[in-house]
Amino acid sequence: MDTLRVGEIKIHWLRGGVTHFDGGAMFGVVPKALWSKKYQPNEKNQIRCVTDPMYFEYQGKHYLIDAGIGIGRLTEKQKRNFGVVEESFILEDLALLGVQPKDIDGVLMTHLHFDHIVGLTNTDGQSIFENATIYTTETEWQEICRPNIRSKATYWADNWQGIASQIQTYSNSLRLNDAIQLEKTGGHSNGHAIIRMESQGESAIHMADIFPTHAHQNVLWVTAYDDYPMDSIFAKERLRGELEGTGMWLLFYHDCFYRALQFDEDGNVAGKVIVRR
Numbered sequence: 001m002d003t004l005r006v007g008e009i010k011i012h013w014l015r016g017g018v019t020h021f022d023g024g025a026m027f028g029v030v031p032k033a034l035w036s037k038k039y040q041p042n043e044k045n046q047i048r049c050v051t052d053p054m055y056f057e058y059q060g061k062h063y064l065i066d067a068g069i070g071i072g073r074l075t076e077k078q079k080r081n082f083g084v085v086e087e088s089f090i091l092e093d094l095a096l097l098g099v100q101p102k103d104i105d106g107v108l109m110t111h112l113h114f115d116h117i118v119g120l121t122n123t124d125g126q127s128i129f130e131n132a133t134i135y136t137t138e139t140e141w142q143e144i145c146r147p148n149i150r151s152k153a154t155y156w157a158d159n160w161q162g163i164a165s166q167i168q169t170y171s172n173s174l175r176l177n178d179a180i181q182l183e184k185t186g187g188h189s190n191g192h193a194i195i196r197m198e199s200q201g202e203s204a205i206h207m208a209d210i211f212p213t214h215a216h217q218n219v220l221w222v223t224a225y226d227d228y229p230m231d232s233i234f235a236k237e238r239l240r241g242e243l244e245g246t247g248m249w250l251l252f253y254h255d256c257f258y259r260a261l262q263f264d265e266d267g268n269v270a271g272k273v274i275v276r277r
Contacts, residue, residue: 001093002259004273006249007199009179012055012097013259014090015277016068016119020046020083026212028224038215046083049213049254050277051115053090054206055097058179058199061105064090064129065195065206066253067119074118088119091128104129108182109136110208110253111192112144113154113225125162135176137184138169140191150227151189185210185239187232188225194239195251204249204260205242210235213255217267 002013023045027035032045039047054065068088078084091101107129110116122128147155160167174182181196188209195206210232212223219236222229243250245265252258255275262271 001096002273002276004204004249004251004260005202006197006204007179007202009056009058009197009199011197011204011251012093013052013275013277014055014064014068014093015050015086016053016066016088016090017051017070017084017115018086018256019049019051019069019115020044020085021049023047025224027215028222028226028229030221035215035221039213044083047213048083048256050256050275051088052253052277053119054251054253055090055094055099059177062099062103063180064104064107064132066110066116066208067107069115070119070121072123073121082115090119101129102131104132106176107132107134108176108180108195109134109140109193110195110206111189112136112140112160113189113209114156114159116208116253117144117159121159121162125158127163127166130166132166133168134163134166135168135170135174135182137182137191137193138171139184139186140189140193141167141169143189143191154225185231185235187228187235188223189227194235202247202249204251205239206251206253207236207239208253211250211252213252214258214261 004011023041041047051068053068068090071087144155144160172184179199182193184193197204222232226232244263249260251260259273264270
């Protein structure tokens, strides 16, 4: 199990599923001749992407960041379209850490697209982490409950109805404790959020799907899945300055090569945690 320590916080990446998303969609208007040098596609023009939640314990409470693609929640057609070759093993991985689903106190959702939320419920639509408070932005929650003509393709009713009583929303930012903060950015979705960690002088930031893989380092490289691409670009531009030469870790949910990266003052990789799954 891949891990990273940020001060007192030890992050564990759990096996939440393996997909193969369309490369053109993942890199938007960027020509294939450019992005394929950084992230090689398969013969179907798909790129391998994990959907791996992060687990950590802090001050006696257990947290997840996002939830993977679950078990038995996708149809065969959906698996084929999204190139799913492995479903979730997060419950098994949590068990290896001595953690049961009922022990999870909080689930920090970056957004509620299917590949981040499906793992919160079982095939009967019931909540898996029944004692957890599930945090998301007010905007994101309103969107999944009342999706528009575009967003209904990824905001599915059976992904939220079983967890509605556990949802706690916030407007622009939410500080859970002295180490963890959630911050709305918009961009990928209107209510998309990032997660910050800071402990004992060390820090990390999870930009989720406005910075989905290491190949998206260029602020102009955003996905075609982004509903508000200019908001993604502006958010990345604002936040990237925090990464270069500061020692802050950038955390990934989708990247199949790296779990986390650090950058020097010139934007070159200075530290890395490699995916070993």
